[in-house]
Amino acid sequence: MAITAGTSEYDRFGPWIDEVRVEDDxxxxxxxHPIDLGAARLVLKVPRNxxxxxxxxxxDLYDHLLVLGAGQLTVLSRRVAPRERRGPVPSGYDVRTVAIDEVVAIRDVVSMLDGHLTILARDGQALSFRYNGSGRRSIAQLVDALRGDVLPAQSGGYGWSGGxxxxxxxxxxxxxxxxxxxxxxxxxxxxVGDYASIASRVPDLAPWAWHGRRxxxxxxxxxxxxLRRALHVLSPMTLHGAVVAGxxxxxxxFGRHQWLVRGKAPVHSASRLLVPFGSLDxxxxxxxxxxHGAVDATLALGDARVELVLPEGSAAHQLFEEGSALAG
Incomplete structure (x- = not known):
């Protein structure tokens, strides 16, 4: 049987995120696009949903190609037509990059099969993309690799002192x-399981504070x-739990996809937020x-901001309040 162009890519297509090791992949x-696979630390292809x-x-069956190279992360993204505009899909792809030493926070969120990775830079710009949640293990591989690259780049080597x-x-x-x-x-x-999974790969990571939903x-x-209180009886607001580690x-x-969620339906989402101490101002x-009973903790990271919502008086609230006092 004759093999037509695209058959190999089509035959291997599925919801999973694959690592690219050779040109044919x-x-x-x-x-x-010029890609040095030999020099790249990690290259992943993210399929269309x-x-x-x-x-x-x-x-074209892949929405993104992620290339973690020396000093920067490059994301190639298939162009798509805006939802509000009808007509042909634009051809080609867009190229976005972020320098490793400019990364100040990474957040990976999965809710059901909806995955979303966001990488914040010191100038406040966000590089983000969606993926099928079944590929979260591969995205965790990318986040771990970024953790290994970002931290030495910001601290001059492992071990951060001061601040x-x-x-x-x-x-x-x-x-x-x-x-x-x-x-x-x-x-x-x-x-707890989400924390333990990362701690198994980061041996010095320790739980610092934790709280359940309320x-x-x-x-x-x-x-x-x-009226608001009456409506909340029917559809209460839950402030979800978290494990804070370092x-x-x-x-x-480690928490859920959102801090505050209305309704009585169970929430089984998961999120991982990583903030290098070298980026925390x-x-x-x-x-x-x-x-009532909630506080906002705003992490200032250059021009970027990350918002946490914590139970008032919780261990996490005390941790950030005491840390701020000690930092002066």
Whole structure:
């Protein structure tokens, strides 16, 4: 049987994210882009979010090609037509890059089969893309590789001294005596598992603070406040749990896809936030402006910002507050 162009790519197509090791593995859409596979640390191809039965041999079947090279991450992305515009799909692909020493935070989120990786740069720009959640293990491989590259680039080698890294570590040590062994209710035990999975690959990573989910009451006075509270009885707001961990070079936070979620349906999403201490300039704690018993913790990372929502008085709240005080 004659093999037509694209058959090999089509035959291997599926929802999984594959590592690219040889030229033949590069999706044809991206083959005109110069890629030194021998010098690259990791190259991954991210498939389109379509079923196998909807794929055809003449399609470009990969949404992204991720190339982690020396000093930068390059993301090649298939061009797609905006949803609001009808007509032919634009051809070609876009190229985005971020320098490794400019990365200040990485967040990987999966909710059901909807995956989303975001890489924040010091200038506030975000490089992000979606992927099928079944490929999260491969994305974790990329995040681990970035962790290994970003941290030495920012600290001049492993081991960060001074600033918020030391302050948070000292605060965690001071609060350790007030905590029992890490334990959460059954609905949040997966957070412990998420932490343990990363700790198995990062031996010095230790749990610093943790809390389970809790229902929080809306703020508001008068008739509008009473109406909000009544509506929340039918569809309560849950502030979800988290495990905050760290080693001598980075902060890691394991939680859900969103901090606050309305409704009574179970939430089984997962997120991993990685913040190198070399990128952390300040932490600001303020009361949440919508719900009682919650505080906002804003991580300042150059021009970038990362927002956490924590239970008021929780171990995580105390950790960031004490760390901020120690950092001066």
């Amino acid at each position: 590069v999706p044809r859409l991206y083959r005109d 379509i079923t196998r039965r909807d794929a055809t041999p003449d399609m 918020y890294g030391d302050a948070l570590a000292k605060a965690a040590a001071a609060l350790a005596g007030e905590r029992s062994a890490m334990a959460l209710d059954r609905e949040d035990m997966s957070l 229902v929080v009451a809306p703020q508001g006075e008068g008739a509008s406040g009473a 080693d001598d070079v980075a902060l890691e936070v 300040a932490v600001q704690i303020t009361p949440h402006d919508g719900y």
